[in-house]
Amino acid sequence: MSRCIVTGHMGYIGSRLIEELKSLGHDAVGVDIKDGKNINSYEGLKEADDGCFHPRWFNFKPDYVFHLACFPRVGYSIENPVQTMSNNVIAGSNVLNFARKVGAKRVIYSSSSSVVGNGSGPTNPYALQKLTTEIETRLYSEIYGIDTVSLRYFNVYSEDQAADGPYATAVSNWMNYIRKNKTPFITGDGTQRRDMLHVDDAVSANVFAMNYKDSFHGRTFDVGTGQNISLNEIKNIVKEYFNDIKFVNVKPRPNEVSTTIASTKELAALGWKTKISINEGIHNCFKELKNELS
Numbered sequence: 001m002s003r004c005i006v007t008g009h010m011g012y013i014g015s016r017l018i019e020e021l022k023s024l025g026h027d028a029v030g031v032d033i034k035d036g037k038n039i040n041s042y043e044g045l046k047e048a049d050d051g052c053f054h055p056r057w058f059n060f061k062p063d064y065v066f067h068l069a070c071f072p073r074v075g076y077s078i079e080n081p082v083q084t085m086s087n088n089v090i091a092g093s094n095v096l097n098f099a100r101k102v103g104a105k106r107v108i109y110s111s112s113s114s115v116v117g118n119g120s121g122p123t124n125p126y127a128l129q130k131l132t133t134e135i136e137t138r139l140y141s142e143i144y145g146i147d148t149v150s151l152r153y154f155n156v157y158s159e160d161q162a163a164d165g166p167y168a169t170a171v172s173n174w175m176n177y178i179r180k181n182k183t184p185f186i187t188g189d190g191t192q193r194r195d196m197l198h199v200d201d202a203v204s205a206n207v208f209a210m211n212y213k214d215s216f217h218g219r220t221f222d223v224g225t226g227q228n229i230s231l232n233e234i235k236n237i238v239k240e241y242f243n244d245i246k247f248v249n250v251k252p253r254p255n256e257v258s259t260t261i262a263s264t265k266e267l268a269a270l271g272w273k274t275k276i277s278i279n280e281g282i283h284n285c286f287k288e289l290k291n292e293l294s
Helices: 012-023 072-078 081-102 123-144 170-179 199-211 229-240 265-270 280-294
Strands: 003-007 028-033 064-067 104-113 148-154 154-155 186-189 196-198 221-223 249-250
Touching: 003 012, 012 028, 012 199, 012 221, 064 081, 064 199, 072 081, 072 123, 081 104, 081 123, 104 123, 104 199, 123 148, 123 221, 148 199, 154 199, 154 280, 170 186, 170 229, 170 280, 196 199, 196 280, 199 221, 221 265, 229 280
Parallel strands: 003 028, 003 064, 064 104, 104 148, 148 221, 154 196, 186 249
Antiparallel strands: none
């Protein structure tokens, strides 16, 4: 049994991860701003001016620190770049410093495929913030010797994903619109392609990263299926279950990324790969929705 701290444990991925860790017999606790434990405060994981940490966390002596907490909305980061910089970058610094001082074995950082943009790097503040913490995570491994790894999730989804949540995808938005008998929309012409990662596989990747016996030395890995699907193709799957549904196209978002696809070779070489294909996962979403509404 290992002791684990999960930041963002009340979020979409974090809530599932902490439950999985507990089910595997680990002693897992969470830090989340939603329950008043801001990472950037003494009550969270920030080091006080006198060099001390809050005893609740320091005395827990975690073996592994999973850092998932962030403000993950691209649009929100564009409107509030300074606030999100504090929550997404400074928080990462506090987590890494805490893990170093407490003697954790490994930090597992949740990053995003948005850092790649269209192939030339970040196209919005959120992506830049994620890349910044990736770099700091690697430097902590190089300078301080603490083992770290960054996991770049691609578009995470599931059958029960909240449509108004920060990780909301077209899949969850469309499911919600269908429930409300509203017309779902497609940004742009629908030809943009996305590698879609089921949330169960995102959790599985974290557990694999914890259990991996060798050192990661600050490496970064794509976490996805290595395939992708267009919004128009997802629309066609929707129509298999709701053949009378109509879609409307709306203006594309600024700096819209045209294609995302994970490079899966590196993680596969270590022994991990996804279990749920894009086709299977998306079919399951709308099959369950059909059953729900029947």
